[in-house]
Amino acid sequence: MASAPRPSRPRIPLNQRLFGAGRHAKMKVPKGKPVGSGMNYRDFLLEQIPKGFHPTAHANLQRLNSDSPEQRGAVIRSFVRQFNAGASRVVKEVLARDTPAVQLEALKALQENWDRTATTWSKDIPGNTAMIDTYRRELMPSLIRLMRSPDPKVQQSAVRLIQMYEPTSAALRALRRFQRDLRVKAKEVDSAQAAHYRDLGADIHRIRHHTIYSLRASRQDARRERAIKMEEDARERRRRARVA
Numbered sequence: 001m002a003s004a005p006r007p008s009r010p011r012i013p014l015n016q017r018l019f020g021a022g023r024h025a026k027m028k029v030p031k032g033k034p035v036g037s038g039m040n041y042r043d044f045l046l047e048q049i050p051k052g053f054h055p056t057a058h059a060n061l062q063r064l065n066s067d068s069p070e071q072r073g074a075v076i077r078s079f080v081r082q083f084n085a086g087a088s089r090v091v092k093e094v095l096a097r098d099t100p101a102v103q104l105e106a107l108k109a110l111q112e113n114w115d116r117t118a119t120t121w122s123k124d125i126p127g128n129t130a131m132i133d134t135y136r137r138e139l140m141p142s143l144i145r146l147m148r149s150p151d152p153k154v155q156q157s158a159v160r161l162i163q164m165y166e167p168t169s170a171a172l173r174a175l176r177r178f179q180r181d182l183r184v185k186a187k188e189v190d191s192a193q194a195a196h197y198r199d200l201g202a203d204i205h206r207i208r209h210h211t212i213y214s215l216r217a218s219r220q221d222a223r224r225e226r227a228i229k230m231e232e233d234a235r236e237r238r239r240r241a242r243v244a
Helices: 014-019 042-051 055-063 069-082 085-097 100-120 126-146 152-164 169-186 191-243
Strands: none
Touching: 055 069, 069 085, 069 100, 085 100, 085 126, 100 126, 100 152, 126 152, 126 169, 152 169, 152 191, 169 191
């Protein structure tokens, strides 16, 4: 006897999948939430608690609701030091919603964590490489957005982290647009602000060209390796044909 056909899943329209319906919805900032002191992270916390956080992390998560920027900064530093996927979700939320002061603490902690990873943990360990990729995937959109922050320190830290995490193609395009905007802004402000814009533009120029040249070199190496492998395979086929 044939089994009954399985009920089909309801189709979720693309715009709802991207902007807020169903299990495919991306996490985004709820509208109407206050920005700054006294912000409410409770919706985010309730969403994250079932996702595998250690019980000792729940207390730290609750401290994100503190009215004190210093305490929220301390919380985000503790999560960055954990260097895992759950921590990356918390950092992503703070970079999206908190004040520039707390965002700057998060960016500084990420830089310190990267330096510690580079010196004491080998990036050749597969787990570390996968986690770096996770951080790049989770945080790069936030870093691209913070690159245009009104706070100069946040701008510089965001650009520095984009360089550390090796810019994606989307980040390279955003850097190019931002560099173009900085040239225009430098002509419209006073000398001190113009100097900041010029320095930031020079940093972006170096990052873009270093990344582009690195990508070009890696593609050339890959092409060279493919050519060598094809030649070895052809030589092996000729040898087998002679033996046969």
